[in-house]
Amino acid sequence: MNTEIERKFLVADLPDLSGTEKAVVRQGYLTAPDDSTELRLRQKNDRFFLTLKGSGAMVRVEREAEISAEQFDTFWPETEGRRVEKERYTGRLPNGHVFELDVFLGDLAPLRLVEVEFETESGAKSYIPPDWFGTDVTADKRYKNKMMAINGAPD
């Protein structure tokens, strides 16, 4: 169980990706956006996960279990029409912050988003992004993966 404090930005210019760790990710949602709970299947390279996110506004419960390929395959068909595919590059900014850069594939290409995680809310608020970051879309729900999985990328 954990909670996250993070900010999300568009990517103005792709940075040098050498030194980052690349993963191929596909994820799909077993639940609809209006449902009380979010259940997400995710494949990250050759590992598989089922993640539940609660509907709390301030603090959102998150529970995740690693699952087998067979378990993944049992439920994956039910995510049809609610899927996202992306390459995820995880790296570290010069100031030490970890970033996750998502390069979307398929219908969502050429969208790119970058997220930075923080320990504290004050750290998140006072953060000054590097030049290669674009518009701050932290508060824009249209950029949530589960929304884009259904509605596509925002205009």
Place this chain on the structure above:
Amino acid sequence: MNTEIERKFLVADLPDLSGTEKAVVRQGYLTAPDDSTELRLRQKNDRFFLTLKGSGAMVRVEREAEISAEQFDTFWPETEGRRVEKERYTGRLPNGHVFELDVFLGDLAPLRLVEVEFETESGAKSYIPPDWFGTDVTADKRYKNKMMAINGAPD
């Protein structure tokens, strides 16, 4: 993936249960009744299952995977307030039909329900239940496990 044709009855008189197979079952729902999908965790004796049921009216998709105790324990806390506990006795009626008799425990006691499964709709419609069956509640949604898990037993 499968679909089920079944009828459900209250139990007027408990039958002789020798020759039946008994299982202790606890199940809980990760989703709310109004959600588009139903996801159910179930422990049956020492085995664990995750089952998804779609929202189709005529034909309802059902997908189930056996899961580990650890995977079960990861998500079980999120079913709080949406749980059912029962003893399930599986047996065969003199006419050959398999029945599942549920004796509910906890808040739902002393409710008992029995279900009979059929190959065809005409078989279900023409079925004449034995004397120990009570009222037919097949069409009464209040007797669905996921409804009783939240609302308790009907009056």
